[in-house]
Amino acid sequence: MSDTIEKVSIIISKGSLEGVYPGLIMANGARMEGIEANIFFTFFGMEAINSKHYEHLKVATVGNPGLHIPTMVGGLPGMSSFVTHQMEKQIAKLDIPPVPEFIQLIADSGAKLYACKASVDMFGLKRDDFIDELEDIITVGEFYQIASGGQIIFT
Amino acid sequence: MSTTLPGYHELELDAEGFLQKPEQWNEELAVQIAHESGIPELTDKHWQVVRFMRDRFLTTGNAPSIRTLGKESGVAIKELYQLFPKGPAKLAAKIGGIPKPHGCI
Numbered sequence: 001m002s003d004t005i006e007k008v009s010i011i012i013s014k015g016s017l018e019g020v021y022p023g024l025i026m027a028n029g030a031r032m033e034g035i036e037a038n039i040f041f042t043f044f045g046m047e048a049i050n051s052k053h054y055e056h057l058k059v060a061t062v063g064n065p066g067l068h069i070p071t072m073v074g075g076l077p078g079m080s081s082f083v084t085h086q087m088e089k090q091i092a093k094l095d096i097p098p099v100p101e102f103i104q105l106i107a108d109s110g111a112k113l114y115a116c117k118a119s120v121d122m123f124g125l126k127r128d129d130f131i132d133e134l135e136d137i138i139t140v141g142e143f144y145q146i147a148s149g150g151q152i153i154f155t
Numbered sequence: 156m157s158t159t160l161p162g163y164h165e166l167e168l169d170a171e172g173f174l175q176k177p178e179q180w181n182e183e184l185a186v187q188i189a190h191e192s193g194i195p196e197l198t199d200k201h202w203q204v205v206r207f208m209r210d211r212f213l214t215t216g217n218a219p220s221i222r223t224l225g226k227e228s229g230v231a232i233k234e235l236y237q238l239f240p241k242g243p244a245k246l247a248a249k250i251g252g253i254p255k256p257h258g259c260i
Contacts, residue, residue, distance in 0.1 A: 029259055032221055034241030095220050096260050105222060108232035 007036040007150030009143070014155070015044030015053075016060040017084055017099075021091070023155040024048070024102050031109035036150065039106070040143050042116035045155075046123070049113060051131045054099050059084045100131075107133035114138045114146070163187050173248065173255045177213065180252025189250045193241060197250070201238055204228050208244070209251035218248050218256035 008030045012023035023039060030037040047053045061067060061074035061083050073079065088098070097105060107113060112135045120126075120137050127137065138146070163184055167175040172188070174180055185205060189197050197205070207228040211219045221244045225232040235243035244256050 025259055028221070031236070032242045032244055034245070094260065095222060095258070097222055101222075105225065105232055108225075108236070109221075110233075110236050 005030075005035055005151055007038075007147075009038040009040060009147035009150055009152050011040045011042060011152065011154045012045035012048060013042050015047030015057065017057040017087060018059055018064075019155070020045065020048040020057055020099060021096070023153070024099070024106060025096070026153060026155070027111050028102070028106050028109065031106065031111055037106075037109075037111040038114065038146055039111060040114045040116060040138075040147075042119050046115055046119055046125070046130075048099060048103065049115060049130050049134055050125075051129065054103065054131070057084075057099055059087050103131065103133060112146075114143065116140070116143075163191075169255065171249070171255060174252040175254060177209070177253045180209070184252060185250050188252075189246075192246055192249060194239070194246070194250070198238070200230055200234070201250075204230050204235065204238065204243065204247045205251040208247040209253055212248070212251070212253040218244065218253060218258075220244065220256075220258055220260045222260060 008026070010023045010027050012020060014020065027037045027039050041049050047057060058080045059067075061069055061080045062071055064074070067074070067083065069079070069083070096102070103113070113133055114135055115130060115137045117137050117139045127134070166179050169175060172191070186197060189201070194201065204224065208218060208224070219227070221232070221235070224230070224235060224244055224247070230238070239246040248254070248256050
C-alpha cells in the first residue's frame with residue numbers, strides 16, 4: 001500500500017451547518033494537497049447542494065450536547081438562528097467561506113460533487129433542485145466505482 | 156549551475172523541501188524548485204501567483220489561503236489548479252521560497 005493518499009471520497013450525510021462543514025473542509029483540504037476528491041451528498045447532506053437551501057443551513061441546537069445548551073433552551077424560537085449567526089461569525093473570522101462560496105471553491109478546485117439517487121428519489125427531488133456544479137446523481141454502486149482505489153470518509 | 160551560491164538542497168529545508176529562510180530565495184531557485192515539483196516551466200501566470208504568495212507572506216507574516224489566492228491574486232481558482240495541479244497554495248509557497256502554509260483552508 002502506498003504511504004500517500006492519492007484520492008478521497010467524502011460522504012456528507014447531515015444537513016446542519018456543523019454537519020456539512022467538516023466534509024467540505026476535508027474535501028477542500030484534499031484538493032489543496034493535490035489529492036483527488038469526490039463528495040457524495042446523501043440524505044439531509046443534500047441540503048448543502050440544494051440551491052434553495054444551501055445559503056440557509058442552521059446549527060442544530062437541540063440534541064447537540066457539545067453546544068452545552070440545555071435541550072429545552074435549545075428548542076426556544078430563534079435559538080438556532082442565534083447560534084448559527086454566532087458560528088458564522090467565527091467561521092468568517094477564520095477565512096472559511098460561507099457554504100455556497102465554499103461549494104463553488106471546491107467545485108472549481110476540480111473536486112466532483114454527486115448526489116445520492118436513493119435520497120433524491122426519497123425526497124422527491126429533481127436535478128433542477130440542485131446547484132449547477134453538481135456532477136451527477138448516482139447510485140451507491142456507482143459511488144463505489146468512483147471511489148475505487150481511494151479512501152472513503154463518512155461524515 | 157551557479158558555483159558561488161549554495162544549491163537548493165544545501166539550504167535549510169523542511170522535510171517537504173520548503174525553504175526555512177525566505178531571504179535565501181532567488182528566481183533561479185524558484186525555477187529549480189518548480190521543476191522538481193513537477194512544473195517544467197514557470198509561465199507569467201505562475202510567476203504572478205508565486206510573487207503574490209511571497210509578497211503577502213513577507214508583508215503580513217502569513218501565507219494567504221486558497222480563498223484569498225482566488226480572490227486577490229488575479230488568477231481564478233480553476234486556473235490556479237491548472238497551473239499548480241498538486242495544490243496551488245502549497246506549491247506557490249514552495250516555489251516562492253516561504254514556509255509551508257499551516258491553515259486548513
